[in-house]
Amino acid sequence: MRHIISILMENESGALSRVAGLFSARGYNIESLTVAPTEDPTLSRLTLVTRGSDQVIEQITKQLNKLVDVVKLLDLTEHRHIEREMMLIKLKVQDADQRAEVMRMAEIFRGHIIDVSAATYVVELTGDSDKLDAFVESMSHFEVIEVVRSGVMGIARGDVALKL
Amino acid sequence: MELTGAEIFVRCLQEENVDTLFGYPGGSVLHIYDALYRQDKVEHILVRHEQAAVHAAEGYAKSTNRPGVVLVTSGPGATNAVTGIADAYMDSVPLVVFSGQVPTSLIGNDAFQEVDTVGITRPCVKHNFLVKDVKDLATTIKKAFYVATTGRPGPVVVDIPKDITADKCEFQYPRSIKMRSYNPTVKGHPGQIRRAVDLILSARQPVIYSGGGVILSNASRSLTELTRLLNYPITNTLMGLGAYPSSDKQFIGMLGMHGTYEANMAMHHADVLIAIGARFDDRVTGNIEKFCPNARIVHVDVDPASISKNVKVDVPIVGQVDSVLKAMIKEIKAGERRPDPEPLENWWKQIDEWRSMDCLKYDRDSELIKPQYVLETLHRLTQGDAFVTSDVGQHQMWTAQFYGFDKPNRWINSGGLGTMGFGLPAAIGTQLAHRDETVVCVTGEASIQMCIQELSTALQYHLPIKVVALNNRYMGMVRQWQEFFYQGRYAMSYMDALPDFVQLAEAYGHVGMRIESPGDVEGALKEALDMKDRLVFMDFITDQSENVYPMIPAGAGQNEMILL
Known part of the structure; x- marks a missing residue:
């Protein structure tokens, strides 16, 4: 099953490679990984998406907790939660019809066109991973020049929180 | 007063x-060596290779339960230490390894003797640090000792760039340390302890399976008390030998690949398994699908990640072994309930039947020296009271089977990583920690050559180690597997061009002996053990064809042993 694990860790060089190294050393897979400092500059929040049986996920969370730089973690998929991912997608648009269609689709998906050139549009889109996949799918008859995705981040609903 | 980083280090x-520091100097640690030169509280032991420094520190740590401390230079100093660090990681040995690093201004420039020590050691340390400011040095060292010795112990590396050792700041050593990201559990959950005791007392065919965690947690006394209180059979892992007296009638031997028939059969037929400070290693479980098919399992371990890693358990208890065992004993003593004597009696009858197979038998009338005989004799002459280190292979298994450890911290071997070359340097560290005790290194002619240069260290520090080399002219365990599983194609396992070990020992300034007939074994051992102030290298020419029995072949179940 797919799990989103959010980790608070010491904002120190090497902390990220400890997490990444753990996954490669123990043969776990990482689908996506995103990391940035939090409002407390001594802490980083890392969110990763992984897949595995319950037993594998249990080991992953235990092994992560064992890393000395990991302060606290939360498996968001065990709680009601919101997940978001951001995508920037650059499309070739060659005529007015194509421009109109991209604008219309972007609007349907609640995206924005954030860059325009003579032959390209860049669309910014936020949502869960399925929604981004669906947008890429719906653009299949366009020439997609490049796609960049942030990786998944998430937050629990209600009172549940990952904080110290 | 301001001190330099090097002075702060000291x-x-x-x-x-720290009374003993194992190390080897080099460019980036010269300031530190200079500071060591100007003091006399920490004794520095100069090894001949950095790998040996770490193994020696492991021997020191395993025999004392105090952290071993190592100092090596940058680059090759650090990479040579990696094998030892990985070894300590696998066996949860508390170590603090300091490595020099090129000056901060040169880091990343491919400078002379530069290597990314923190990166290279990351997967085989409990934690590691790169010190970037002399002001952080004392706190980092405090953290390193704290992390290495608490929770599940392990090696911690502290990488110190050369300029940091010259920089100055005020020195103040923190009294205590708190880390928000590191809080090992000590006490077991009381509810889980009650559930465990309930299950334990309901057992009809119980086995206590205890490992190295008992020794690391100084829990030998509590383990013995609990085992006797219950009158249950107990087996020890390779790392756990000595935690329960092997001469006791409740001890059913080591378990696992080369464990006793009675221990493995008892495991296979157990209805309740009480795992204490053991980690269900593949050499213990054999085929995991066939492991303890009928048992409900209690597992006590300080490391939550060890629980349900290989085998799903029914009652997990995270906590320090000694603390949990004491709580269990208290819980049992407070209640009326005791194990049902009748099924237990039948269980013991069954175990005695398995015991009567005498699975460790060997040919006592052979005209060749049987390695088992050497170890039995060694046990008898030392009253089972020596500190015994070993290398890796057949001789290691025979020592585990035949030496018979009655006390903890006396059996010092490389269990997890299986590092040939471990034995001699480990004996050096052990002897340094126990100057007046008998320290024996049991080895083979192959293993000993992997760190034989340490004979020089032993001479320099007057360490009267007794080296028992079981010389069968083969990498014995490799040969055994080739005999069993490769139709006797002995690829590269014959040790050709061996040195004359007697002359070699003498060249290093020690006493050498060659023993070629069974009748001379006891006399030679006696003579060697009586030489209290000399290292004696005993080269026992043993039966080349001898194999370690019993054996569970890889992939087989615990009840599928090969017996002699």
């Missing part, structure tokens, strides 16, 4: 009561 070791 003061920190003194604050941690």
